[in-house]
Amino acid sequence: MWHIVGIAARMCLELGLHREQVYRPAKGSNANDPSQIVANEIRRRCFWCVVAMDRIVSISLGRPLAIHLQDADVALPDLNLDGTVNSDSEDQSTSSFCRTAIFVHIVRYRILCGDILSALHNGSTRTQTNEVPALASRDKLANELAQWRQDTSTLSLPDVDLSSTLPGDRSSFRTREWYEMLYYNALLMLYRPSPGLSSASSRDAVVLQTIFVAAKQAIALYAHLHRSRRINYTWITLHSVFMAGLSYVYAVGRHFRSHKRNIPGTSTRTALLENNPTIIEIVNDSRACSNVLVAISERWNVTKNCHDVFNRLSDAMLSDAVEYHTRASSEATRTASAADVPSGASFSVQSDGAGGTPLGYWQINEIGATALAVDSVLHECFDDLQRFQPYGCGDDPVGQLSHDWLGEIGGVGLNLNSMW
Structure with a gap:
């Protein structure tokens, strides 16, 4: 092509x-x-x-x-x-x-x-030092x-006439959901980490929330178009669906990693989503994305293992979510029990400001403790992600996002200029 x-x-x-x-x-x-x-x-x-x-x-x-x-x-x-x-x-x-x-x-x-x-x-944005033009x-x-x-x-x-045998009558170009899907795909491209912006400008809470919402909506719309037989089963669609799924895992992973890095008693906070994704929410979104990937991958043998890579990442993300909510539930139980402590005893419970859950249950003592299960799987799948395109060299969106993600968790240097 x-x-x-x-x-x-x-x-x-x-x-x-x-x-x-x-x-x-x-x-x-x-x-x-x-x-x-x-x-x-x-x-x-x-x-x-x-x-x-x-x-x-x-x-x-x-x-x-x-x-x-x-x-x-x-x-x-x-x-x-x-x-x-x-x-x-x-x-x-x-x-x-x-x-x-x-x-x-x-x-x-x-x-x-x-x-x-x-x-x-x-390429030219990778060497610029002034990010003001890029932000504008x-x-x-x-x-x-x-x-x-x-x-x-x-x-x-x-x-749209789904009963018609004419391809034009079931064209995705005729449905508003397809245009909504295009909109959210462009949002992902606009706000995902890019060489043109520094790590600070591309990783604030507003940007993270935008990536999460755009990825979630794109996955839901792709699933809807697939169920209604109005999706284009092309490698371009496969790439877009996988990018939406990877962005979803990236955003949720950053959210849970931020909880580990937010230490009680300090004013320093990293980016968090507005609300904690629930386990059911993560399961449903991951399953929807995986189903579409499987349906499209069956027609493209070159990238047939992409749904396997996504399933490994989403399973690890779910494991991190289960651990988070389990610890949150345990902390809530201890907090409730503390209400029965005699008045002579005193202690404080801090809130993380995102969903109202206590902050102290995922405290860390060293940087290495912030690693998540999904981060470990990223290390294992990194080579596959860098070669998502048959003749790619890491410049495609999947390769760029996975590289930025690995740099964020300490797998490679955060300065992307040296790699490119």
Whole structure:
């Protein structure tokens, strides 16, 4: 796919499809000729298809973009020509449904994701020392993403007919859940650890909560699309589902590790989620992600073991959650028993501020004690995560996140610049 998209990108540039003047009527030709209008619109859409695929493949593989929009001045397809270009489509029976509007909306999303890649995850951001521009870019892109999500309501999507045998009638492009899933995938890309931001800026509580919520929602939406037979069983989908699952494990692991590092009597606190994930919540989310991974992996033998890696990580995460809640329950019992102690005895119980559970039950005496079961499994699976892509070298999102995670727990140096 990488080579095919690269060839297509160079063909577009060679044909001049990135320049608006190519689509203007030639001298002496009829500007109102319907066949010429359709031909130009098809060429225009071919260019934007390549742009969209370029973003998808580059983001999935962690590689540079082939087409930079700074070099292009071509406009997006004209919505007013939808009836002309798609005159043979049965969808035109629905007057409010515009196929071109859906296409443009998806292309806008891919362009936005490409901007996120360039602003936060490309090679030049690994050597910059001033993170202010990166933070400003992240805020700007977050606003643009929110606007894109809001614009989804204007698409007038038709009802999905699951009883139809036509693939188009069950297309994921026609369901709002698919666009919500895209939104949360972009949030993960926007807020996950990146070379463009320091560890302090990418690991605060707000960012951690955003990663957790986005991963949780993405998993739920993928599971819903899978159950309703509206998911695309491609390696790109497999990569996105695995990334959502890995981000979920990463966020929950950081939360429980933070509980171990928060020492009573000190003002220093590391990032925590707003609420402690329950055991049932973790089980349900992990199972939903695993089921989708298994369903897609059956069609892609190259990455067939990815669901095994996720299951090992999620099992370890569940073990940490069980230990946390068991100790919390024991501490609560001791606290309740303390109420019966004679008035001459005195002691204090501190709260962690996240879920109201006592803070003293997971105290530590040394840094090594903060390691979790999921951290140990990460060490064991690290090589598999770095080679998630068949020809990857750790630059893809899975490789970057696993490397940052390992650096956070002390497996490698926290300075990513030396590795890249």
